[in-house]
Amino acid sequence: xxxxxxxSRTETSNVIWVGNYSTTVKWNETVxxxxxxxxxxxxxxxxxxxxxxxxxxxxxxxxxxSSWSSWxxxxxxxxxxxDALFVFPKDKLVEEGSNVTICYISxxxxxxxxxxxxxxxxxxEQLDAHVSTFELKNVPFIRKRGTNIYCEENQRxxxxxxxxxxxSKVLEEPKDFSCETRDFKTLSCTWDPGTDTALAWSKQPSQxxxxxESFSGKKKHCEEKNRCNWQITQDxxxxxxxxxxxxxxxxxxxxxxxxxxxxxxxxxxxxxVQFENVSxxxxxxxxxxxxxxxxxxxxCQVELHGEGKMIQQHNVSVKVNGKYLLNELQPNTDYVAxxxxxxxxxxxxxxxxxxxxxxTPEAAPSEAPDVWRTMKSGSHNVTLFWKPLSKFHAxxxxxxxxxxxxxxxxxxxxxxxxxxxxxxxxxxxLDQCSYRIRVTASNSAGTSPAAVMVVSADPGNKEVEExxxxxxxxxFSMSWKPQSGDVxxxxxxxxxxxxxxLCDFQWKNLGPNTTSTVISSDAFRPxxxxxxxxxxxxxxxxxxxxxxxxxxxxxxxxAFIKGYRVYLKSKAxxxxxxxxxxxxSDNTVCCQYKIDNPExxxxxxxxxxxxxxxxxxxxxxxxVGEGPRGTFTKxxxxxxxxxxxxxxxxxxxxxxxxxxxxCHLKSQWxxxxxxxDIPDPYxxxxxxxxxxxxxxxxxxxxxxxxxx
Amino acid sequence: xxxxxxxxxxxxxxxxxxxxxxxMLLLPLLSPxxxxxxxxxxxxxxxxxxxxQKNTSTLLQTYLQYQGSPFxxxxxxxxxxxxxxxxxxxxxxKIWHALDDGERLSxxxxxxxxxxxxxQLVGDDQSDLNPGSPILLAQLGAARLRAQGLLGNMAAxxxxxxxxxxxxxxxxxxxxxxASAFERKCRGYVVTREYGHWTDRAVRDLALLKAKYPx
Numbered sequence: 001x002x003x004x005x006x007x008s009r010t011e012t013s014n015v016i017w018v019g020n021y022s023t024t025v026k027w028n029e030t031v032x033x034x035x036x037x038x039x040x041x042x043x044x045x046x047x048x049x050x051x052x053x054x055x056x057x058x059x060x061x062x063x064x065x066s067s068w069s070s071w072x073x074x075x076x077x078x079x080x081x082x083d084a085l086f087v088f089p090k091d092k093l094v095e096e097g098s099n100v101t102i103c104y105i106s107x108x109x110x111x112x113x114x115x116x117x118x119x120x121x122x123x124x125e126q127l128d129a130h131v132s133t134f135e136l137k138n139v140p141f142i143r144k145r146g147t148n149i150y151c152e153e154n155q156r157x158x159x160x161x162x163x164x165x166x167x168s169k170v171l172e173e174p175k176d177f178s179c180e181t182r183d184f185k186t187l188s189c190t191w192d193p194g195t196d197t198a199l200a201w202s203k204q205p206s207q208x209x210x211x212x213e214s215f216s217g218k219k220k221h222c223e224e225k226n227r228c229n230w231q232i233t234q235d236x237x238x239x240x241x242x243x244x245x246x247x248x249x250x251x252x253x254x255x256x257x258x259x260x261x262x263x264x265x266x267x268x269x270x271x272x273v274q275f276e277n278v279s280x281x282x283x284x285x286x287x288x289x290x291x292x293x294x295x296x297x298x299x300c301q302v303e304l305h306g307e308g309k310m311i312q313q314h315n316v317s318v319k320v321n322g323k324y325l326l327n328e329l330q331p332n333t334d335y336v337a338x339x340x341x342x343x344x345x346x347x348x349x350x351x352x353x354x355x356x357x358x359x360t361p362e363a364a365p366s367e368a369p370d371v372w373r374t375m376k377s378g379s380h381n382v383t384l385f386w387k388p389l390s391k392f393h394a395x396x397x398x399x400x401x402x403x404x405x406x407x408x409x410x411x412x413x414x415x416x417x418x419x420x421x422x423x424x425x426x427x428x429x430l431d432q433c434s435y436r437i438r439v440t441a442s443n444s445a446g447t448s449p450a451a452v453m454v455v456s457a458d459p460g461n462k463e464v465e466e467x468x469x470x471x472x473x474x475x476f477s478m479s480w481k482p483q484s485g486d487v488x489x490x491x492x493x494x495x496x497x498x499x500x501x502l503c504d505f506q507w508k509n510l511g512p513n514t515t516s517t518v519i520s521s522d523a524f525r526p527x528x529x530x531x532x533x534x535x536x537x538x539x540x541x542x543x544x545x546x547x548x549x550x551x552x553x554x555x556x557x558x559a560f561i562k563g564y565r566v567y568l569k570s571k572a573x574x575x576x577x578x579x580x581x582x583x584x585s586d587n588t589v590c591c592q593y594k595i596d597n598p599e600x601x602x603x604x605x606x607x608x609x610x611x612x613x614x615x616x617x618x619x620x621x622x623x624v625g626e627g628p629r630g631t632f633t634k635x636x637x638x639x640x641x642x643x644x645x646x647x648x649x650x651x652x653x654x655x656x657x658x659x660x661x662x663c664h665l666k667s668q669w670x671x672x673x674x675x676x677d678i679p680d681p682y683x684x685x686x687x688x689x690x691x692x693x694x695x696x697x698x699x700x701x702x703x704x705x706x707x708x
Numbered sequence: 709x710x711x712x713x714x715x716x717x718x719x720x721x722x723x724x725x726x727x728x729x730x731x732m733l734l735l736p737l738l739s740p741x742x743x744x745x746x747x748x749x750x751x752x753x754x755x756x757x758x759x760x761q762k763n764t765s766t767l768l769q770t771y772l773q774y775q776g777s778p779f780x781x782x783x784x785x786x787x788x789x790x791x792x793x794x795x796x797x798x799x800x801x802k803i804w805h806a807l808d809d810g811e812r813l814s815x816x817x818x819x820x821x822x823x824x825x826x827x828q829l830v831g832d833d834q835s836d837l838n839p840g841s842p843i844l845l846a847q848l849g850a851a852r853l854r855a856q857g858l859l860g861n862m863a864a865x866x867x868x869x870x871x872x873x874x875x876x877x878x879x880x881x882x883x884x885x886x887a888s889a890f891e892r893k894c895r896g897y898v899v900t901r902e903y904g905h906w907t908d909r910a911v912r913d914l915a916l917l918k919a920k921y922p923x
Contacts, residue, residue: 090888119777146889148776158788159778164889201836201889
């Protein structure tokens, strides 16, 4: 049946609404229908009437409208008789942005009435002599305690009546709805609820949240407004279809989530993080993960941090126990390592980090200390200086430095000196001989490679080239000619504080191909003279020998001796640069040294090759010419590494001796093995072997004549 | 009720043997049974009323602030709003001055009794005001307790003066539960306003009594 309803206001003739309502009817059953009036019903009389028609194909003959029912009056209350003003609707709850109609009925009040909303006057329409309406469009949310609307009589300036309009914020759809499990026992669902639509005066509580799962048909009311826990039952349900429903007095909203449980695993953080087999360069990290079933594999991430930075990151596949070897570590360093895990098959979220720290033990220093020496003129005391090893090379705390002094000219016991750190130098008392000095640094784990320095007993009568350079803001720029021969490198030495008695000795090591450098130091001061010495380090030891003819009496000679000449013959025929060449009577080339001082009766011939033969001759000269040249005396420069030769020769000769002895003792066997009689091929056992297999017996040698 | 509101010793409840009876007859001659001086209770009541007077305007202002416009508008006043269940404090000076002790005190008693009940009602209404008006609720609660204290003090005065204490009446009667939010806001305004007016009047009443019954 279809029912048509008419609603009138104030008078029956004033129809304000018509509508149809279609429904099935049963005999004697009450039909219910409702209609909400925009104008509060208290403000005017309303009338309603109804008529019907049967809209059923089965009864086409009843398809005509019935007559109208009589008008039914809807009276809420009679306010007209009263001597007061009444404002309606009372305490209405509406949603922000909606439209509301306010009205007042003034009974017998004669005065003008003004109405206000939040202190601002509102203007409305007069419905009739006693009723006025105000239409509020798009009402805003002002506060949870509601919005005051009141009216007052202008003359009396007194509040007559009012109402509180409760405007609710619009209920938002939950955002970021997501569920995950940490242990396959509980599902934890979270969301962002948005604004809380609760209002004061118990007008509206906070919106409720309910979780509904469609496959199981289960429902749960959530106690918190942004999270809910769901029990995972044993029945191994994998796919979940959740609907999160939120509701307040005005509106209902929902949001859906369909997911596979195994794709939403957020593991608990790993536990029992341990470090095993921690050495100077590597360590093994082990950890355990909370087991969630036999078929579960985790992808774990291991991070290594040192000095505040991340150094390494590795991915490891783990079932229950995790293990990983961290290598390329530095000795004597603090490290922090941490692990986190996630589902290997369907990644969802990483667990929290779990970690620990460890420290690698010390290792032996990896580099030789940077050593240099200085010698006081006149004495043979050598002061050694070294720079402390960098943290990278020290591999631990340096405890002491070892200085081993070896006399190269007179092989004797080695001198050991142990200087505790943090010393950066030491003084050695030496004599005129050549010494090899080895310096090493030691920490608790071992000793560094050695820095080797050879101090030769230099007479020091070399001519030193001197140059003056000017310093700039960046330092001193200097260059030199490359030295001939095998140069290992160059060292520039200077004093940072030349005025100081302590000198503040400095040096700089340079590579063999360097011919220039810039020396800068924070200690350089303007207007101060600094002395820089540049040394070339040679791999080869320069051999020399000293000649002396002290017994030669210059005074008792027939002439005035002006000086001496020293002639040197070498196999190579080469002279040291700067040394004159001379041709002798037998057309051999030799080197000539001139001594202009008749009283100088010693001379050191330097820059010679070790292990070489030389021939020398010393003869005086006068203003007329040279003295007689006698025969050349032969001399051989000592070996560079005499001891090394011994180390090679002795074992070799020993082996040879053993061999000879062996050969002698087992001469017969040797003979048989090494030089047997040439066998007769016809009598050879090989042939006999080939000839007949029966005769596969002993092989014996026949003595036969050797063919030429 | 306050503990110290006075205990009247009832002599007839003691069982007295003969000789003691004679002694008891002599006692009135030995020591005159002086009635309790009202000066103490009056002074106490007066101090409390003065202390209350300091806070009444704060209570009214705090209340109005929480109700929104027009209540919260500066200088808001609606003297035409009245509650039939609350006796008005305003009275003509001539009539007020001519009141005797009994009438004076019983008017005050009745008013403050009504005020304690109305303050409870207003407190319940305002505690619906969720989330935030702990200050207002605290002040309403304090006002109600002080009003109750003053009631106790006044009972003590009446006892000291030998006046009968009026019975506790249910002044609120039938509470209109269906009162709308706006009506409840108006109601609370009238209560806090009248509380201030009655406190002012109590100070004057007690000052008068204090002068009449000096310590």
